[in-house]
Amino acid sequence: MQVGLIGCGNMARALARGWRRPVLCSDPIAERARGLAEEVGGEALASNAEVARRSDLVVLCHKPAQLREVAAEVAPEARAVASILASTPLAALRVSYPERPVYRFIPSLPVEVRQGAVVQGIDSQQSAAEDGADGGDGGGSGALDVEVTQLFSQLGTLVVLDDSLVDVATGLMSCAPAYVALVAEAQIDAGVRRGIPAQLGAQLVVQTLAGTAELLRQRDFDTVAVRREVTSPGGLTARGVAALERAGLRAAFNDALDAVLGQGT
Ligand SMILES: NC(=O)c1ccc[n+]([C@@H]2O[C@H](COP(=O)([O-])OP(=O)(O)OC[C@H]3O[C@@H](n4cnc5c(N)ncnc54)[C@H](OP(=O)(O)O)[C@@H]3O)[C@@H](O)[C@H]2O)c1
Incomplete structure (x- = not known):
């Protein structure tokens, strides 16, 4: 699975170091993206849209306030999206990224050394309704859900919570x-x-x-x-x-x- 990072700040760097795999990435400061790609492998690209076009999973690592502005570039190209944005529920992510699998994770800085706590927010009601059917926690195919969950599980301990509790969990582990x-x-x-x-x-x-x-x-x-x-x-x-x-x-x-x-x- 090719991972693409939108934004190359502190948490993108921690994720990329923890994953130990080549990434595609972009950032308004091209030098920052280049530095990250040189460190972990992969490629810094000239635009968010290009990262989305060439990735199987786009990981949103910009600030929450930039959700709409980034979605305008990324949504037309992205096949699947994982967000790490604080205070941004699944419902808001799905408005910006309709009609494709959307996942919500909150990591903590020790993901860099694979000792992080990571929370995944899911819509429990929807998940229960889909239980046994093709859909899973992220609204993707079962296989994609498993692959995305495995990706984030590599970073430490993954805890799945109803999306309504993710902000509280953020206050416990991410801060x-x-x-x-x-x-x-x-x-x-x-x-x-x-x-x-x-x-x-x-x-x-x-x-x-x-x-x-x-x-x-x-x-x-x-x-x-x-x-x-x-x-x-x-x-x-x-x-x-x-x-x-x-x-x-x-x-x-x-x-x-x-x-x-x-x-x-
Ligand atoms: N830090 C944590 O411990 C932590 C934990 C859990 C979740 N999070 C979430 O992770 C996200 C990133 O946090 P952070 O601490 O890594 O922040 P950060 O260091 O400020 O990184 C954000 C990066 O996104 C870039 N960016 C701004 N506009 C962009 C655009 N339009 N397209 C692509 N990239 C853009 C920023 O560039 P400029 O600096 O030039 O604006 C910056 O390099 C936030 O949404 C935060 O809520 C952070």
């Missing part, structure tokens, strides 16, 4: 690399304040993040179990956790999700 980096930075700075050099603190904190993620996977994602194992009654960690709770850690993450969903203050 989270920034949150995790910020949490790590805060810990490293706390260590600096008490005399641990930043570089050393970063090694300790980041290795602990990676190791804890692996432990959580092995413990069936049971966050409470892992926290209890570290938190002996009346111990040091219990004091630290209580301090974080007093400082409003949970409320801060709730506020962050509300803000992502446009409901914050």
Whole structure:
């Protein structure tokens, strides 16, 4: 399957690096497209329409506000479309790209190292109606749906959700690399304040993040179990956790999700 990327910014680069396959690509800044094609293989093309014409699957990697403007060039040529645009439901994508298979995925930056969380939005009702028939999650043929799902599954863990929940999931996993980096930075700075050099603190904190993620996977994602194992009654960690709770850690993450969903203050 020939993949074509429309837009060659941060997420297009992460996807292309994760896929490790040649891509066709275009970007208003030709140099950016050339750089990506040189890095991962494939070809930078002069227009979005040409990318669409020569691709089996067009992956929309521009900003959400450019949906209509890009569709005007791409829709007449595209055979199948996968969008990674935030806050852009399947219904809106289908208006811009009628009468062909349309898929909605939200990736997260670690797709670059094949450790990403990827959410696929599907129309559950339509999917149930088509169950057992030819159509599948993307409205393409069963074979195309499988191929597209496999493509995105290579990037890490793929979770399928009803499209109505994809924006909430975006706030959990797509924004989270920034949150995790910020949490790590805060810990490293706390260590600096008490005399641990930043570089050393970063090694300790980041290795602990990676190791804890692996432990959580092995413990069936049971966050409470892992926290209890570290938190002996009346111990040091219990004091630290209580301090974080007093400082409003949970409320801060709730506020962050509300803000992502446009409901914050
Ligand atoms: N970054 C993430 O973690 C993340 C996660 C999930 C989903 N997403 C989604 O992924 C998409 C890209 O995000 P990003 O962070 O990669 O943004 P980005 O770095 O700004 O990349 C967008 C690219 O699209 C280009 N572009 C603008 N107009 C275009 C056009 N008409 N045709 C083709 N390309 C065009 C931009 O060029 P100019 O800079 O010259 O305008 C830029 O190179 C967004 O829709 C976002 O919602 C991002």
